[in-house]
Amino acid sequence: NAGVTQTPKFQVLKTGQSMTLQCAQDMNHEYMSWYRQDPGMGLRLIHYSVGAGITDQGEVPNGYNVSRSTTEDFPLRLLSAAPSQTSVYFCASSSQRLRLAGPPTDTQYFGPGTRLTVL
């Protein structure tokens, strides 16, 4: 059980280049999310998905696209990289838990991150 995996670990891009950050999970989780972390900032939600074929925007979605064709994979695409997208990107997944009987016992599992530099 690998949990949440992200590739690549590091990437350097030039302004205007495109790339896809890969994220996969093997826990059969319905929910997946992408966050970015910048120095002195907390994690900010970029996009999320509640299941295959369903995605929605988070707090900072501009410049990023996502799709969810399978339960396991949730790639993040940068169509035209900008220096402002230099950041560490974290993918996370979680499973559905009902809140009716109290707080969920499960929560988001995070991948190890991708450090992206845009020159």
Added chain:
Amino acid sequence: DQQVKQNSPSLSVQEGRISILNCDYTNSMFDYFLWYKKYPAEGPTFLISISSIKDKNEDGRFTVFLNKSAKHLSLHIVPSQPGDSAVYFCAASPPIIGGSNYKLTFGKGTLLTVNP
């Protein structure tokens, strides 16, 4: 507009003493709160959580207290150990009936250093 605030960027504590990390929130719609721990070059890992229907949750050395009227929560670590040295993030989730915590709002984090 920062909805989850951790006003102390760093905290230094002696081994064996108590560490208290604080977090304030402004959005009264949040009803579930979590603490994550993050080591360098790793993803955050879940530590402890609390629902708004409670004011305290304890798990071993870690206790989270919630004061809804003050919109304030704190994480207590007793006794602190050098391995606890990490960045601690406070996070909050809105009510999601039948759902999970996939839409979190994070604070900026507090770097805890526990000195031997």
